[in-house]
Amino acid sequence: GSQAHNIKLRGLAKRKSLKINEYGVFKNEKKVCGANEEEIYKSLGLSWIAPEMREDRGELELAMENKLPDLIDQNDIKGDLHVHSKYSDGHASIAEMAEAAQKLGYAYLAICDHSKAAYYADGVNEEQLLEQGKEIDTLNDKINGFKILKGIEVDILPDGSLDFSDEILKQLDIVAASIHSAFKQSPTNRIIKAMENPYVDIIAHPTSRLINIREAYEIDLNRIFEKAAETGTALELNSHPDRLDLSDRNTKRASDLGVKIAINTDSHRIKHLKNMKYGIGTARRAWLNKNNVLNCFSYKDLFEWRNTRIKKYEKNQ
Numbered sequence: 001g002s003q004a005h006n007i008k009l010r011g012l013a014k015r016k017s018l019k020i021n022e023y024g025v026f027k028n029e030k031k032v033c034g035a036n037e038e039e040i041y042k043s044l045g046l047s048w049i050a051p052e053m054r055e056d057r058g059e060l061e062l063a064m065e066n067k068l069p070d071l072i073d074q075n076d077i078k079g080d081l082h083v084h085s086k087y088s089d090g091h092a093s094i095a096e097m098a099e100a101a102q103k104l105g106y107a108y109l110a111i112c113d114h115s116k117a118a119y120y121a122d123g124v125n126e127e128q129l130l131e132q133g134k135e136i137d138t139l140n141d142k143i144n145g146f147k148i149l150k151g152i153e154v155d156i157l158p159d160g161s162l163d164f165s166d167e168i169l170k171q172l173d174i175v176a177a178s179i180h181s182a183f184k185q186s187p188t189n190r191i192i193k194a195m196e197n198p199y200v201d202i203i204a205h206p207t208s209r210l211i212n213i214r215e216a217y218e219i220d221l222n223r224i225f226e227k228a229a230e231t232g233t234a235l236e237l238n239s240h241p242d243r244l245d246l247s248d249r250n251t252k253r254a255s256d257l258g259v260k261i262a263i264n265t266d267s268h269r270i271k272h273l274k275n276m277k278y279g280i281g282t283a284r285r286a287w288l289n290k291n292n293v294l295n296c297f298s299y300k301d302l303f304e305w306r307n308t309r310i311k312k313y314e315k316n317q
Helices: 003-015 037-043 059-064 094-103 126-142 187-195 221-231 248-256 270-285 299-315
Strands: 019-021 024-027 030-033 079-083 108-111 147-155 174-178 234-238 261-264
Touching: 003 019, 003 059, 024 037, 030 037, 079 094, 079 147, 079 174, 079 261, 079 270, 094 108, 094 126, 094 270, 126 147, 187 221, 221 234, 221 248, 234 248, 234 270, 248 261, 248 270, 261 270
Parallel strands: 079 108, 108 147, 147 174, 234 261
Antiparallel strands: 019 024, 024 030
């Protein structure tokens, strides 16, 4: 664990007249235990704490009360809600991506190619999206026990409007919205406006950071998290090693407000699908369990989640 976690752990041991070092737990120079971590934590009156949580962010207090969360793991993931295909800048066909996802044990995969404003990424127009939808229907007719979802990664334009009309977006299974240009033009207000659209399910890579390449743009995450909680919009934890966006701390902040998190890979190649493990690692550092994560939902529950949000909006109009 972190230095802060270990200092607090040793302080707790001292109050119990115990001493902890790399060899185990001692009392009056006599080794009390140390065969495994569970023994060490138990000797201090604590539940075992997963390594990802050992940061002195309140985990020791929860361990004292046996109230630690049941952290998410790979087996909880039912699908990936943000991958690309050859229709935009991906390097595999929809069928190839779906086959790879099935081999990972997933129940569904959302094809979210770039929209037309992302011309540099061969973004699709309305006609191409319709063509893609027909291909997905044909593939789904041939597959049992697995669903390819019709999606889009729709650009949030500089004025906060979306690259496709509501009429197009409402026909899809899942919609991720993101900023890819004009980063200095009010990103906070643009994302908030996008979240007010009932057909936007997920805000992808919310801060747009690229680790060691590009800093996150200036964004008011408090406002973003509050609006996401209000609208029921999920926020992405992008699993690409260059992104990990949201970060672990920001993921926890959002989740603590009741915001659903979508752990996606943003895959452009088949091999990228395995990057899910990096997102899961970050999610565990954020204390997430499967109930916090959108793509731990079954396909049926995911479908109902989207429809409920849309109906709630339409009812209030």
